[in-house]
Amino acid sequence: MVMPNSQVWSPWVIDDIHAKAELGRYRIRGFSTFQKVTHFDDLTFLSTGLTRFPLEGYKERCSTRTVLGARYAENPLALDTPIYITGMSYGALSANAKTALGRAATLTGTASCTGDGGMLDREREASEKLIYQVLPSRYGFDPRHLAQAQAIEIVVGQGAKPGTGGMLMGVKVLDEIAEMRDLPTGIDQRSPARHPDWLGPDDLAIKIEQLREATDWSVPVHVKLGACRVADDVKLAAKAGADAVVIDSMVAGTGASAEVLLDHSGIPTVPAIVMAREALRELGLYGKVSLIVSGGIRSGADAAKALALGADAVAIGIAALIALNCNREIPGSDFMAEVGVPAGRCHHCQTGRCPVGITTQDPDLMSRLDPDEGAERVANFINSMTMEMALLTRSLGKSDVHSLEPEDLAALTVEASAMSRIPLAGTNKVFGD
Amino acid sequence: MNRRLKDLASEGADVTVVNPGARHNTAVGLLHPCKIDIRGSVGYYSASLMDGPEVTIDGNAGWGLGENMMSGRIVLSRDAGASAASTIRGGEVFVGGNAGARAGISMKGGTLVVRGSAGFLTGFMMQKGRIIVCGDVGEAVGDSMYEGVIYVAGSIGSLGNDAVLEDVSEDELLDVWGTLESYGVEERPVFAKIVSGRRLYHLDSLERLEKSAI
Ligand SMILES: Cc1cc2nc3c(=O)[nH]c(=O)nc-3n(C[C@H](O)[C@H](O)[C@H](O)COP(=O)(O)O)c2cc1C
Ligand code: SF4
Numbered sequence: 001m002v003m004p005n006s007q008v009w010s011p012w013v014i015d016d017i018h019a020k021a022e023l024g025r026y027r028i029r030g031f032s033t034f035q036k037v038t039h040f041d042d043l044t045f046l047s048t049g050l051t052r053f054p055l056e057g058y059k060e061r062c063s064t065r066t067v068l069g070a071r072y073a074e075n076p077l078a079l080d081t082p083i084y085i086t087g088m089s090y091g092a093l094s095a096n097a098k099t100a101l102g103r104a105a106t107l108t109g110t111a112s113c114t115g116d117g118g119m120l121d122r123e124r125e126a127s128e129k130l131i132y133q134v135l136p137s138r139y140g141f142d143p144r145h146l147a148q149a150q151a152i153e154i155v156v157g158q159g160a161k162p163g164t165g166g167m168l169m170g171v172k173v174l175d176e177i178a179e180m181r182d183l184p185t186g187i188d189q190r191s192p193a194r195h196p197d198w199l200g201p202d203d204l205a206i207k208i209e210q211l212r213e214a215t216d217w218s219v220p221v222h223v224k225l226g227a228c229r230v231a232d233d234v235k236l237a238a239k240a241g242a243d244a245v246v247i248d249s250m251v252a253g254t255g256a257s258a259e260v261l262l263d264h265s266g267i268p269t270v271p272a273i274v275m276a277r278e279a280l281r282e283l284g285l286y287g288k289v290s291l292i293v294s295g296g297i298r299s300g301a302d303a304a305k306a307l308a309l310g311a312d313a314v315a316i317g318i319a320a321l322i323a324l325n326c327n328r329e330i331p332g333s334d335f336m337a338e339v340g341v342p343a344g345r346c347h348h349c350q351t352g353r354c355p356v357g358i359t360t361q362d363p364d365l366m367s368r369l370d371p372d373e374g375a376e377r378v379a380n381f382i383n384s385m386t387m388e389m390a391l392l393t394r395s396l397g398k399s400d401v402h403s404l405e406p407e408d409l410a411a412l413t414v415e416a417s418a419m420s421r422i423p424l425a426g427t428n429k430v431f432g433d
Numbered sequence: 434m435n436r437r438l439k440d441l442a443s444e445g446a447d448v449t450v451v452n453p454g455a456r457h458n459t460a461v462g463l464l465h466p467c468k469i470d471i472r473g474s475v476g477y478y479s480a481s482l483m484d485g486p487e488v489t490i491d492g493n494a495g496w497g498l499g500e501n502m503m504s505g506r507i508v509l510s511r512d513a514g515a516s517a518a519s520t521i522r523g524g525e526v527f528v529g530g531n532a533g534a535r536a537g538i539s540m541k542g543g544t545l546v547v548r549g550s551a552g553f554l555t556g557f558m559m560q561k562g563r564i565i566v567c568g569d570v571g572e573a574v575g576d577s578m579y580e581g582v583i584y585v586a587g588s589i590g591s592l593g594n595d596a597v598l599e600d601v602s603e604d605e606l607l608d609v610w611g612t613l614e615s616y617g618v619e620e621r622p623v624f625a626k627i628v629s630g631r632r633l634y635h636l637d638s639l640e641r642l643e644k645s646a647i
Binding site for chain 1: 633
């Protein structure tokens with residue numbers, strides 16, 4: 001008889017202890033958490049029947065236009081879809097990947113975002129709407145790049161590593177990357193966790209004003225937070241004057257993070273959206289301060305559910321990388337040889353050996369990613385997501401994705417009901433209320 | 434005021450600002466060489482995010498004086514708050530009095546000169562450039578610095594993680610004295626020199642118990 005393995009001492013736990021016994025430190029890896037958490041699959045839409053009429057896809061349009069950051073900015077970020085490409089650093093990503101993502105954003109009328117390492121010229125040329133990150137490290141930060149940005153994002157934290165700074169292992173801190181970041185070549189880079197020039201929310205208000213003054217109050221200032229104490233953090237960011245808050249959940253992707261943080265800090269995307277929405281509502285700022293969410297958005301359904309829960313837009317990271325062929329054997333790639341696992345199980349972005357040229361600085365590996373082909377694939381994917389959103393929205397009898405609301409949803413599990421404050425399917429009960 | 438200053442800066446003008454009222458964000462985002470003379474104290478982030486201007490401030494400054502300057506010069510007559518010259522990538526900042534905590538934090542180039550003393554975590558995670566402190570520095574100076582040099586004439590509260598003392602050569606001393614002279618400082622103190630021990634460069638080259646620092 002074959003016995004099942006222990007649930008406590010699972011093969012994964014055993015392997016983890018073996019790995020740490022050799023390493024003598026915490027483990028670092030890319031991709032995202034491996035924890036099972038409540039996610040968008042635990043919610044479903046209640047499309048129309050006799051109580052509401054659907055819209056006809058072929059003649060009744062559904063708007064996906066999205067305007068972010070109109071609170072104070074003279075030129076808010078106007079997008080053709082509520083989906084944009086999140087900040088991923090040049091360094092974590094190859095130049096070809098950055099360029100492809102920038103072009104894909106332009107092809108779909110949306111935005112892309114820089115990352116912890118500054119603005120790459122090729123990315124700036126490729127992306128018409130580029131969000132410029134202000135991170136604790138300020139690697140490569142240049143006021144001239146700031147002046148060219150269509151929006152600014154102050155990164156307080158990331159969902160994959162809340163409370164710590166970025167990481168880039170020495171294999172990726174090479175030539176142009178080291179130069180752009182003003183770092184010695186080949187060092188294991190640990191970015192600071194705290195901003196160098198402000199500490200608390202009172203200072204943040206002055207910091208936001210500084211960035212506005214530098215850009216003549218023309219572009220929005222976003223504040224990105226790892227989803228932990230969401231309600232209070234969102235209130236503080238909004239009070240400090242943010243035009244938009246970006247909530248990045250524990251499900252969010254990363255190029256490299258300490259595994260202990262990936263798996264054991266933060267809260268999932270679904271409750272994070274709801275908490276952020278309620279926090280803004282309490283301040284009377286819901287609808288005024290834009291709410292952007294990221295972390296595990298994989299499809300138009302996920303994005304639509306995020307909007308129904310209260311978000312104005314979603315940002316995608318790993319999904320865009322998968323569209324670029326992450327975790328897929330392509331001509332010339334060899335996952336087993338490069339990362340020691342088959343395609344589909346790769347989470348090895350931190351090694352710099354990305355078999356498909358996305359998260360690498362190795363010229364041979366990078367050449368496996370053609371920026372034009374990559375841009376087409378990502379643009380197709382974003383377009384598919386946008387169409388899925390519109391389809392779902394019309395099936396709910398609505399002509400604008402921003403009209404999606406919590407009442408359009410039912411929860412499929414008791415946990416999802418409690419976390420989303422949506423009634424459990426088959427009942428009228430919101431659990432946990 | 435910043436819009437007006439930007440217009441004047443783009444013409445390369447000499448500008449005098451009177452009664453700045455310790456306002457935050459005075460002279461932010463100026464990207465052209467020009468001369469700005471501020472007569473009075475300023476708040477947070479003064480003369481920050483700039484590339485090229487020469488700014489003199491007759492008074493005190495709040496946090497983040499000169500933050501992320503690319504090139505140019507700032508001469509402050511009195512004390513600076515925390516994070517003076519943080520993340521600067523070039524240019525020079527001279528503080529005539531004392532500087533608060535985290536002076537020169539994450540500097541990526543350029544020079545910070547403090548005539549008096551500087552506070553806790555001076556030069557934290559500094560990457561490049563020079564910090565010259567004529568007085569004392571507080572605890573944890575140069576903590577986790579990557580590259581760059583910190584010169585201290587007075588007492589050192591304590592060295593930060595991976596910060597080490599190194600001998601100062603005569604040429605270096607002459608160079609530092611030359612910098613002081615350019616700001617009218619006549620004393621010629623002997624400086625201790627602090628650099629990175631480079632032990633944090635590679636996580637896996639650390640001894641077992643040292644890894645607690647990462
Ligand atoms: C390869 C990679 C690099 C990243 N680099 C950054 C970065 O430089 N700055 C940042 O704020 N977030 C960074 N992130 C996090 C993303 O901005 C975003 O929060 C996350 O990817 C969203 O979750 P998702 O990947 O599930 O869509 C990175 C993510 C990935 C996958
Ligand atoms: S295929 Fe590349 S981008 Fe995808 S997980 Fe592996 S290393 Fe990271």
